[in-house]
Amino acid sequence: MFNLILFGPPGAGKGTQAVKIAKEYNWKHISTGDILRAEVSGYTPLGLKVKAMMEAGHLVPDELLIEIMESVFLKHQNADGFVLDGFPRTLNQAEELDRMLLKIGQKVDLVLALEVEVDELAARLVNRALEQGRKDDTEEVIKHRLVQYLHHTKPLVDYYKEKGTYREVYGVGTIDNIFNQLCSVIKS
Numbered sequence: 001m002f003n004l005i006l007f008g009p010p011g012a013g014k015g016t017q018a019v020k021i022a023k024e025y026n027w028k029h030i031s032t033g034d035i036l037r038a039e040v041s042g043y044t045p046l047g048l049k050v051k052a053m054m055e056a057g058h059l060v061p062d063e064l065l066i067e068i069m070e071s072v073f074l075k076h077q078n079a080d081g082f083v084l085d086g087f088p089r090t091l092n093q094a095e096e097l098d099r100m101l102l103k104i105g106q107k108v109d110l111v112l113a114l115e116v117e118v119d120e121l122a123a124r125l126v127n128r129a130l131e132q133g134r135k136d137d138t139e140e141v142i143k144h145r146l147v148q149y150l151h152h153t154k155p156l157v158d159y160y161k162e163k164g165t166y167r168e169v170y171g172v173g174t175i176d177n178i179f180n181q182l183c184s185v186i187k188s
């Protein structure tokens with residue numbers, strides 16, 4: 001089993017690349033953003049709990065994410081690998097992920113970060129708002145999500161650098177070009 005974290009700020013292109021990588025290697029793509037949005041649109045108890053937080057661009061509490069991920073690993077025990085997209089987002093989530101994987105004899109094998117400048121990120125997110133109408137893609141909320149990323153998520157770079165699993169790819173260019181670069185890091 002290969003466990004890959006696709007890492008980077010909102011708008012870096014994690015979702016797009018995660019789908020392609022999962023298809024190429026037959027790994028399971030897990031997007032916590034997609035999972036949470038499905039809960040919200042299904043009006044489930046979890047969805048009702050997180051709706052306002054997501055729309056405001058806040059992070060959803062760690063306990064809820066950890067519960068979600070535990071059930072993901074339980075449900076896909078026979079997967080060849082995972083592409084995690086949007087998780088972990090806090091140091092606590094990263095530590096819990098290590099613990100969960102250890103329990104099933106696994107570890108995080110690779111953390112691939114997509115590097116994109118802040119101005120480009122903001123422009124992409126505004127564009128996505130126009131195209132997809134995501135409720136958390138308004139200017140104010142976008143700013144808040146970028147701040148959340150800087151405060152809570154970016155510190156994970158050092159966590160994974162220390163473990164020696166962290167690699168970076170420049171996330172501006174054509175989708176296929178970036179995909180090829182990601183694949184060559186995975187193969188090495």
Ligand code: ADP
Binds near residue numbers: 010033054061085088
């Ligand atoms: P983006 O990467 O564009 O910010 P996502 O689709 O990954 O968007 O996530 C959307 C929202 O879902 C986040 O702003 C947050 O509210 C919630 N969310 C997703 N994953 C996590 C996580 N691991 N921890 C906390 N909140 C999360």
